[in-house]
Amino acid sequence: MDMAFIIETVVKIVVILLVFSALAGFGTYFERKVLAFMQRRLGPMHVGPYGLLQIAADGIKLFTKEDIIPQNVVKPIFQIAPVITAATAFMAAAAIPFMPSFTIGDYTVHPIVADINIGILYILGVMGAGLYGPLLGGLASANKWSLISTARAAAIFISYEVITGLSILAPLMMVGSLSLIDFNTYQAGGIGNWIVWSQPVAFILFVIAGFAETGRTPFHLVANDHEIIDGFGTEYSGMRWGLFFIGEYANMFFISFVTAILFLGGYGDGSLLGALGLLLKVSFLFFFFLWTRAAWPDVRPDQLMWLCWKVLMPIAVINIVITGIVMMV
């Protein structure tokens, strides 16, 4: 029994790591293709059919590139920072139910590494800890652009953690649990039961905060190549830079999963159809990230902070108060 549990968990961890590392690669391919079609060009076309092997080529390039550590950096911190970004992104995945449970023979598999009863709190916490990647990487880089990027990262991530937290407080009050599986069960009754209908404001706030936390356009400020070169990644090369990249894309996928489970009904009743539905929802949310990037310019850091503290936070608080009153009455 114990042995089976350990084996199952290890297998799940390996599967999640492999699948999402690969997905991060596919994410870049997907992003390049989607942007290309929106911008009337072809995107990657030369490596493999329709450029599909571009991911492999990029991977080989990143792995075989020289790992340059500049002279004035703080070496151990500089080396560990990208690992933090990638590791925290994947650690957050532990509490996400990716699919409904299914049975192999007479053994029931729960596709979640750890169904802890404070799942949401755990995900938010670990994702918040992901801030240390850019923060330490930027500070250790001995580069002024990285330093500016670090200042931006600290301000933006901490501010938007507040929005994320406050925006899901209202749905939390309704469901009365911090476990994502309970969230899923709460909405299992069909499209009408989705939390997005009862908590549209919270949904919008959560998505906006998701954009800020993953650093996607229009909040692409931490590594804004037009202004501050590559921000905290300026001095990185090869696979260390690649780890930041994988972390960012894995985060996008996990945020999409969390949004889909929190607000859009998750995998529904647990049937195969529900599982496919979840994948569709996640794909759409991921596509939405890319769509926004093709359509909108970036805001300025001070405008982003203005948006956070003067617009989104009051709305989130009011939303909580109204939810509370409605629940009491």
Place this chain on the structure above:
Amino acid sequence: MFDQFGLRFSGHPNLKRVLNHEEFIGHPLRKDYAITKGQYCTQTQDLMDEMAPLLTCKHLDMERDNLMLLNLGPSHPASHGTLRTLVALDGEEIKAGVSEIGYLHRGFEKSCENHTYNQIVPYTDRLNYCSALMNNIGFCKAVEEMMGIKLPDRGIFIRVILSELSRIIDHLVCLAAGLLDMGAQTNYWYLFNPRGLAYDFLSRLTGARLTNSFMRIGGMAHDLHAGWEAELESVLRSVESGVDESLRMSEHNRIFIDRTQNVSCVSGERAVNMGWSGPNLRACGVAYDLRFAAPYDYYDTFDFSMVVGSSGDTYDRLMVRFEEIKESLSIIRQAIKRIPQGAVSVADHAVTLPSKSAVYGTIEGAMNQFKLIFEGVKVPKGTHYGATEAANGELGFTIISDGSGTPYRVKVRAPSFIHMASYPKIIEGSQIGDAILTLGSLNIIAGEMDR
């Protein structure tokens, strides 16, 4: 003056080189400086000779006010060309800025003194490389004015068409890059695809995409190719739809407006005092355009309007360019309708080359060709300033001739040089992101600035 000629101004607080490097010895535009004498300069400049007095004058102190010095450029993803601006930052706010130019200085003016007038035309391509033909035309026009030549009507109309097409290309580059700088990526392709088509048209006409060298003193290389009207019309249509789509994406976009309005405002008076011209000046609300103020090439007979902004901010500078593209489209369409038949160059064999059959078939033709190639077009003795309204502003050439086939001295008034001089001042008080956008909207072209 000090840099190029060695004139010393008594009482000048900081007499330093502008286009050349600090280590450079001698003054290149003096006649006693050999044109072949190159120099290697190896040291970097820290610019503190300018930054330190500027900070003192603003009552700032690096230590006390916790400022950070940061080099925007010379190679930065958003510095269009090699420009360097050293800024003192408080957080992300720019407290003071000084810039260094000359990275692309290649001695255009000195080179002119060693070449015949027609040989200079390819050099003018490299001034504003985004609209090479307008530089060709500006230079040739200045020389022709000195010689008292007037082109046949067809030649003038072709020049108008090509000028306006170049203006469109130049504005497209500025807008595409400017919008890209704020992350509005898609606009880049919407605006650059029509530009590619325009270059295809130019390459069929002139044989080159970027550096066309199509103009000659007294005319141009050859007439337009067969079927040019239809080709040009399809280029114009794609420009129209590209501009239209880009405007629909950005014009009413809240983020775009918040990023550009009231950023780096320049009042009309200040712009005039700083010597601005072209779309940047018009964005500040000053209605000055050489095509209206001193019409040349029949511009007074075309029906088009001058686009004038109101507040001189980044938004106005970008929007003026959007609207000017539309006006240029209308000018080209009118010119296509009105273009007469006939010769494109003057028929004076002291100015333009004879036909190839004449060169190979007659003694006179061979001699004309020989004289023109070896001695160049003889320009009467005197000094003349000729200016045209180029894409970035007033592009002027002052030419001093000693009566021979090569100019004694050529001085170019490059609009970007003047705009860049005021750039560090207008970004003070704004943020890094704003400064990048301001640079993009000023459309500084390093080729003409550094000459």
